[in-house]
Amino acid sequence: MNLTLRIWRQRGPEDRGAMVTYELADVSPDMSFLEMLDVLNERLILEGEDPVAFDHDCREGICGMCGVVINGQAHGPRDRTTTCQLHMREFTDGETIDIEPWRAAAFPVVRDLVVDRSGFDRIIGSGGYISVVTGSAPEAHATPVPKDIADAAFDNATCIGCGACVAACPNGSAMLFTSAKVTHLNLLPQGAPERETRVRDMVATMDDEGFGGCTNTGECTVACPKGIPLTSIGNLNREYLRSLTRR
Amino acid sequence: MPETTSLGSGGSAYWTVGDDIADTAAPDGPIETRWDRRKFSAKLVNPANRRKHTVIVVGTGLAGGAAGATLAEQGYNVIQFCFQDSPRRAHSIAAQGGINAAKNYRNDGDSVYRLFYDTVKGGDFRARESNVYRLAQISTQIIDQCVAQGVPFAREYSGLLDTRSFGGVQVQRTFYARGQTGQQLLIGAYQALSRQIDAGNVEIHPRTEMLDLIVIDGRARGIVARDLVTGKITPYLADAVVLATGGYGNVFFLSTNAKGSNTTATWRAHRRGAHFANPCYTQIHPTCIPRSGEYQGKLTLMSESLRNDGRIWVPKTKGDTRSPDQIPEAERDYYLERIYPAFGNLVPRDIASRAAKYQCDDGRGVGPGGLGVYLDFADAIKRMGEDKVREKYGNLFEMYDRITGEDPYKVPMRIYPAVHYTMGGLWVDYDLQSSIPGMFVIGEANFSDHGANRLGASALMQGLADGYFVLPPMLGNYIASTKLGSVSLDDPAVTSVVGEVTGRLGRLLEINGDRTPDSFHRELGELIWDECGMGRTEAGLRKALARIPELREEFWRRVKVPGDSGELNQSLEKANRIADFLEFGELLCIDALHRAESCGGHFREESQTPDGEALRDDEHFAYAAAWEYTGGAPVLHREPLQFDYVHLAQRNYS
Numbered sequence: 001m002n003l004t005l006r007i008w009r010q011r012g013p014e015d016r017g018a019m020v021t022y023e024l025a026d027v028s029p030d031m032s033f034l035e036m037l038d039v040l041n042e043r044l045i046l047e048g049e050d051p052v053a054f055d056h057d058c059r060e061g062i063c064g065m066c067g068v069v070i071n072g073q074a075h076g077p078r079d080r081t082t083t084c085q086l087h088m089r090e091f092t093d094g095e096t097i098d099i100e101p102w103r104a105a106a107f108p109v110v111r112d113l114v115v116d117r118s119g120f121d122r123i124i125g126s127g128g129y130i131s132v133v134t135g136s137a138p139e140a141h142a143t144p145v146p147k148d149i150a151d152a153a154f155d156n157a158t159c160i161g162c163g164a165c166v167a168a169c170p171n172g173s174a175m176l177f178t179s180a181k182v183t184h185l186n187l188l189p190q191g192a193p194e195r196e197t198r199v200r201d202m203v204a205t206m207d208d209e210g211f212g213g214c215t216n217t218g219e220c221t222v223a224c225p226k227g228i229p230l231t232s233i234g235n236l237n238r239e240y241l242r243s244l245t246r247r
Numbered sequence: 248m249p250e251t252t253s254l255g256s257g258g259s260a261y262w263t264v265g266d267d268i269a270d271t272a273a274p275d276g277p278i279e280t281r282w283d284r285r286k287f288s289a290k291l292v293n294p295a296n297r298r299k300h301t302v303i304v305v306g307t308g309l310a311g312g313a314a315g316a317t318l319a320e321q322g323y324n325v326i327q328f329c330f331q332d333s334p335r336r337a338h339s340i341a342a343q344g345g346i347n348a349a350k351n352y353r354n355d356g357d358s359v360y361r362l363f364y365d366t367v368k369g370g371d372f373r374a375r376e377s378n379v380y381r382l383a384q385i386s387t388q389i390i391d392q393c394v395a396q397g398v399p400f401a402r403e404y405s406g407l408l409d410t411r412s413f414g415g416v417q418v419q420r421t422f423y424a425r426g427q428t429g430q431q432l433l434i435g436a437y438q439a440l441s442r443q444i445d446a447g448n449v450e451i452h453p454r455t456e457m458l459d460l461i462v463i464d465g466r467a468r469g470i471v472a473r474d475l476v477t478g479k480i481t482p483y484l485a486d487a488v489v490l491a492t493g494g495y496g497n498v499f500f501l502s503t504n505a506k507g508s509n510t511t512a513t514w515r516a517h518r519r520g521a522h523f524a525n526p527c528y529t530q531i532h533p534t535c536i537p538r539s540g541e542y543q544g545k546l547t548l549m550s551e552s553l554r555n556d557g558r559i560w561v562p563k564t565k566g567d568t569r570s571p572d573q574i575p576e577a578e579r580d581y582y583l584e585r586i587y588p589a590f591g592n593l594v595p596r597d598i599a600s601r602a603a604k605y606q607c608d609d610g611r612g613v614g615p616g617g618l619g620v621y622l623d624f625a626d627a628i629k630r631m632g633e634d635k636v637r638e639k640y641g642n643l644f645e646m647y648d649r650i651t652g653e654d655p656y657k658v659p660m661r662i663y664p665a666v667h668y669t670m671g672g673l674w675v676d677y678d679l680q681s682s683i684p685g686m687f688v689i690g691e692a693n694f695s696d697h698g699a700n701r702l703g704a705s706a707l708m709q710g711l712a713d714g715y716f717v718l719p720p721m722l723g724n725y726i727a728s729t730k731l732g733s734v735s736l737d738d739p740a741v742t743s744v745v746g747e748v749t750g751r752l753g754r755l756l757e758i759n760g761d762r763t764p765d766s767f768h769r770e771l772g773e774l775i776w777d778e779c780g781m782g783r784t785e786a787g788l789r790k791a792l793a794r795i796p797e798l799r800e801e802f803w804r805r806v807k808v809p810g811d812s813g814e815l816n817q818s819l820e821k822a823n824r825i826a827d828f829l830e831f832g833e834l835l836c837i838d839a840l841h842r843a844e845s846c847g848g849h850f851r852e853e854s855q856t857p858d859g860e861a862l863r864d865d866e867h868f869a870y871a872a873a874w875e876y877t878g879g880a881p882v883l884h885r886e887p888l889q890f891d892y893v894h895l896a897q898r899n900y901s
Contacts, residue, residue, distance in 0.1 A: 012814070030539040032650075038544050038765070045763045045818060050809050053817055055332060057505040059545045061646065062430055063336040078649070085649045110476055111815045118453065121333050125445030129438035130397045134317040134715045135388075137395035141352070144406030154399035154424060157431060161335055188397050 001027040001088065004096040005040065007052055010109050017109065019098070029089035033076065034059060034066065036088055037099075053112040061085040061225060064160030067167070068113045069100040074164035074223040082162065082225045102167035106174070106210040117163045119209035120177060127201035128181040130191050143189050156184040158226040168223035171212030176220040178206050179236030180228045186239055196243035203240055261792060261837045265882040268522075268873055273377045273677035278363075278892055282381040285677065286720050290727035297322030300726050303470055303485040305457045305512055307334030309429070309707060310690025311491030312436035313714025319443035321719060326483055327440070327449050328472055330456040330507055330820075335437040338493060338505040339690075339710060342429025343550035343643065344413065345421035346393075346707040348386040353410060357418040359383045366705060367893045369415040369595050370670070370698020371847035371863060373528070373871070376892055377677055378695045382705075385712040390422055392715060396435040400424050413703035414551055415595035415900070421704040426550050426643045432707055436714070456820065457512045458748045460488065460519045460686065463740045466731070467516075467686035471748050475820060478813040480749055482741045486731050487685045487722055490516060491714065494669035494691040496529065498828045498835060499780070500772020502666035503535060503548040509824035513673050513692050514831050521681040522873035522884060524694035525671035526831070527839035527849045530701055531781050532667030533599035536650050536660075537619040546665040547650055549622070549643055551703040554592045554599070556627035556636070557660070559583050561620050565610035571621055571659050582606060590900040597700045597848045597861070598900060600664035604781050605859065607663070619661035628656065664781060668706060670697040670848065671838070674873040674886075678721035679713060682873070685729070687722060689713035694871065699847025752812045755822050760805035764822040767802045767829070771795070775832055779839050784852045788840040792833065799829040834874060834881060841883065844868045856897070865895055 002025045010017030027036055034056050041051035056066040061082040068083050070076035076086045091097065099113065107115040145153075157180070165176035182199050185191035191198070214233055221230045274281045274288070292300065300323050304315045307329040315327045329337060351357040362383035367374055390408070394400065400422050401409040410419045424431040443449040454475040461469035461482060469484035495510035496502040517523045534549045560579045567574065583602060584591045594602075603620050606612060613619050628636050633656060637644070644655045651661075672694040679687045679695070690710040697705060734741070774794055778787035802825070810816040845854040845861035846868070854862045870885040 028540055028542065030652075031542055032544075035542050035544050039542055042763050042765060045807055045809055046761070048809065051818055053815055057331055057336055057507045058338060058341045059506060060341050060503075060547050061649075062427065063331070063338070063340050063505060064333075065331055065336045080645070081649055085646070087649065087652070089652055114815065117332060121335070121441060121451075121453075122445075124335075124438060125441040129442045130395065131442065132392070132395040132439075133320050134313070134392060134439070134719070137388075137391040140350070140390045140394040141407055143394075145402055146406050147402045147404050150399050150402040150406075153397070154401075154431075157397075157399050157424075157434065158427060160430075161333065184399070185397050188399070190395055190397050 001029060001091065001093040003027055003091065006096060006098045008100045009052070009112055012111060013108050027088055029087070031088045032059070032084060033070070033086040033088065034084050053114050055114050056084055059084040062160060064162040067102060067162045067164055069102065069167060071098050074102070074167040075225055080225055080227050102163050104166045104172035106172055107163060107166060115163070117161070119211065120161050120163065120174070122209060123174065123178055123202055123205045124181065126205035127194070127198040128185065130185060131194060145189060149187050153184045153187045156180040156228060156232055159228055160226060162225065164223040164225060165220035166211065168219040169212065170217055170219065171215060173214045173220070174206050174209070174211035175214040175233045175236060176224060176228055178202050179232040182239055183232045183235045195239070196246050199236065199239040199243050260880060262841060262880050263882050265875060265884050268884045268886050270375065270676045270886060272680070273375070278376060278380045281377050282384060289720050289724035292723045292727045294322055298324060300324065301326060301485040302487050302489060302722065303483055304328070304489045304491060305470065306337065306491035306493065306692070307437070307440065308337035308339035308491060308493060308690060309433055309436055309710030310714040311489070312337065312433065312440045313711050314489055314491060314689060314718050315449055316436060316439035316443050317715055317719045318722065319448035325443070325449040326452070326485060328452045328455045328457055330454065330475060332454055334440055334451060334453065335434065337433060338508050339707070340430045340433045341505065342707055343426045343548065344552040345411065345423035345428045345704040346389065346432065347413070347420050347702070347704045348390045348422060348708065349383055349420060350387050350390060352408060353419045355418045357420050361418065362386060362420065364893055365416050366696070366702055367698070368898060369700055369702040371700050371861065371898060372698065372865070372869070372890065372893070372895050373525070373846055373888065374696055374698030375888060376890060381717065382696050382709060382712050385716045386708050388716060389708060389711045393432055393435050396439060398424065398431045398435045411552060412555055412593060414554065414593045414599065415590070415702045416593070423552065426552065426640060429707060432711065436711070457492070458515065458823070459744050460516045461741055461744050462519050462683060463734050463738060464732070466684045468734050469741070471744050473748070476815050478816065480745060482736055482745055484734050484736065484741070486726055487687065489687045489689060489718065489722070490673065490692050491689045492692045494672065495526070495831060496666045496669050498772070498832050499666040499776050500768045501538065501543065501546050501776070503532060503546050506545060509827070510831050511824050511827045514827040516673060516681070516683065516686060518876050519683065520876070521683045521686060522674035522875055523671070523834060524674035524871050524873045525699070525838065526835045526874070527779070527842055528670035528699045528847060529666060530596055530668040530670060530848045531600040531664045533596055533603055533664050534622060534662045535665035535667070536647060537614055537663040539615070547646065548665070548667060549647060549660065549662060551596065553622060553640060553643060556639070557592065557622040557624050558626055559592050559620055559622055561606045561611040561613060571613070571623070580611070587901045594900045595700060595702060597850070600781060601850060603664055614661040619663045621659040622662045623659035624655060625659070668701055670694065670699060670701055674871070678724065679718055680721065680725065685725065687718055689718050699849055752819060752823065755806065755808050755819060755826070756812060758804065758806050758808070760807045762805045762807060764806055764808065764818060764825050767798065767806060768825045771798060771829060771832055774798070775835065779836050782850050782852050783839050785840065788836050791836045792840065795829065795833045795836065802826065802829055837881065838872055838874065842868055842872065863897070869895070
């Protein structure tokens with residue numbers, strides 16, 4: 001396959017940045033999207049140009065480090081697939097592909113396709129945990145958890161924190177990310193003692209970090225590589241309202 | 248320039264032999280009470296005094312994340328580092344199958360002793376009994392801890408925890424969270440760590456990479472790290488340093504490790520005096536997706552748990568190119584079930600990998616290049632229905648489909664072995680302290696518990712055991728029993744390490760040659776895979792040992808690293824890690840050459856049984872090989888292994 005790539009290049013947060021066009025020939029359909037960028041970067045290095053900076057690590061769709069906007073879609077065209085798991089067979093010979101970083105006020109660009117998602121870590125730090133000091137846990141079977149509850153908690157716990165939901169949202173909202181963690185922990189009996197403070201603190205941090213509000217557009221769930229459902233946001237709203245009526 | 252020093256001078260002078268060493272921290276007496284007695288004899292730091300002590304933790308995977316969170320909970324000041332943009336990204340997250348624990352919830356005859364026994368045997372009798380017994384004891388506490396953190400393990404309809412079986416084992420002791428157990432456990436540790444970061448007890452430095460260790464008066468007192476965004480090189484000082492930086496599998500270039508996984512922290516510590524033990528014990532995982540082309544940057548693992556229900560086979564006829572559905576039952580060879588009827592498809596990883604290699608070498612492999620065997624779920628789908636298979640393995644099947652474009656519900660998967668885990672690592676004593684006082688090494692980065700082969704679902708167990716339960720009291724003991732003078736950033740030892748690190752990065756940028764860093768990494772990886780991969784021979788290892796110094800010399804002459812060091816420069820990060828792999832690879836091959844026996848993941852073709860199984864030589868090699876760095880030929884220190892409980896025997900899984 002021969003491709004035309006238009007890639008966002010930006011040296012640093014203060015630089016204006018621009019789309020730069022590269023022609024790439026002989027791309028194999030069995031290549032992953034990031035392997036395609038590797039090939040481009042090898043060429044750029046030899047040509048004495050700066051390679052395109054992009055985040056990636058596990059390349060198995062689980063670490064959440066990768067993520068770019070491909071032809072306007074966070075993580076590209078394939079459903080429930082991270083950028084690293086996307087393969088070039090999803091594209092056609094002669095195609096022009098636009099590659100941009102996550103676009104969100106709360107995710108400033110670091111360089112090229114690399115953005116700063118540390119706001120997510122601060123949301124988790126403000127309440128996305130169960131306060132259990134190492135060694136203090138009761139026997140694992142002391143509290144049975146009904147299978148449907150455990151499964152629903154698991155479905156929300158699969159969030160990889162990649163930020164595609166924020167990138168896809170017209171408001172740059174982190175509601176899907178926050179709701180997944182609130183739902184995961186608030187569903188479980190182990191999470192019950194901190195149920196109210198957790199949701200209040202996490203929502204407050206989400207707002208402080210500059211993420212936008214939710215207007216039920218639903219783009220987030222389409223972009224989410226792990227299929228976190230929109231109902232989790234409904235659950236977040238419910239948990240939040242409930243917490244306001246309690247201590 | 249030290250980077251181009253050859254470690255040997257040809258012939259057999261690749262290493263010299265030094266004094267034997269012993270694990271002086273391990274208590275003796277009955278194995279059941281050794282850990283209790285060690286904890287009791289350990290000195291304690293008063294809770295009010297802990298805040299006066301600072302500990303550096305490098306890495307935020309299961310071991311590092313658990314250690315950082317726990318030390319901070321106990322009151323220590325923790326400074327923690329990871330090269331990824333968030334502590335939640337560490338490669339533990341990619342572990343799929345599960346975590347072992349001797350809970351015996353199944354009432355199927357499991358016990359701490361059986362987990363201990365299985366692990367020592369599975370490791371082909373090259374691990375320490377004391378360490379493994381402790382690991383088995385702690386395993387049950389880990390499950391309790393993780394459940395309390397909200398880790399959503401798979402459950403039965405009763406609401407109680409489900410378990411499954413893994414390779415090398417005949418009980419069901421593996422707890423799991425679909426095919427994402429590592430993710431769920433890591434998120435649990437990350438959340439505990441995040442709570443401590445928010446509380447101000449942990450100072451976290453993401454996108455910051457340790458590039459060297461600071462040793463003052465013979466003790467580890469800090470690290471030099473580079474901020475990967477600004478390029479700033481900064482020394483950090485502490486009372487103790489904990490390395491939780493994972494394994495060295497990426498020396499093979501193609502592995503199932505994350506792209507960023509590297510050996511720089513452990514190798515730099517080795518150069519500063521920490522012994523490196525058993526580097527030749529590398530695990531080749533049998534169930535990975537075969538390679539598809541030259542451009543390939545990494546390999547993807549399919550969890551071993553698939554071998555619970557999937558059946559492995561190849562066509563009986565050599566060079567059979569029919570599609571799998573056209574090959575009748577009678578013309579298929581379910582070779583693992585045939586050769587190892589007791590364990591069947593669930594033999595340990597080293598055995599399953601070698602068996603696949605034999606089939607492929609013998610011309611019965613399937614797929615492009617004949618480098619693959621089938622992993623077939625047709626029977627499982629018939630037996631329990633597609634929905635049940637989807638519930639158990641859905642995400643793995645999806646992953647396979649995305650990478651290969653084939654639907655494993657309809658077509659059998661093709662799998663081939665790939666480098667996955669490294670049992671070797673920095674030498675540590677029973678307290679997890681390295682040969683540099685004050686430097687502790689935990690998780691995959693150390694060598695201690697898996698011997699020559701790790702059993703499935705034991706890496707998560709070890710990482711969390713080290714981080715949550717073993718390291719914290721032992722680190723306290725070190726701090727309480729050591730008089731640590733104050734050190735300052737002006738100390739000549741600090742400025743000289745900073746100078747070395749800066750100089751090295753500068754040299755990498757100055758070369759401005761004509762080859763990319765990756766091209767060297769790929770070449771090194773291919774060489775090591777060919778000569779020090781699934782099968783190793785003296786001639787092949789000597790060939791590799793002749794080639795690696797040449798390649799290293801070429802690297803320092805021809806590598807091209809664009810940009811400068813005062814910015815985000817991923818090529819520079821990569822080149823610096825590859826420079827260390829080019830040194831480490833040589834030690835890997837030296838260790839493999841010196842160990843003339845086969846054991847576990849280390850298969851010397853000269854040493855095999857008539858059936859082609861690994862043949863140990865307990866008379867000459869029942870020791871851990873701890874290597875000392877000299878700048879020239881490394882010095883071998885043997886730590887003899889003693890087996891008082893598990894009888895040394897040839898492993899038999901048939």
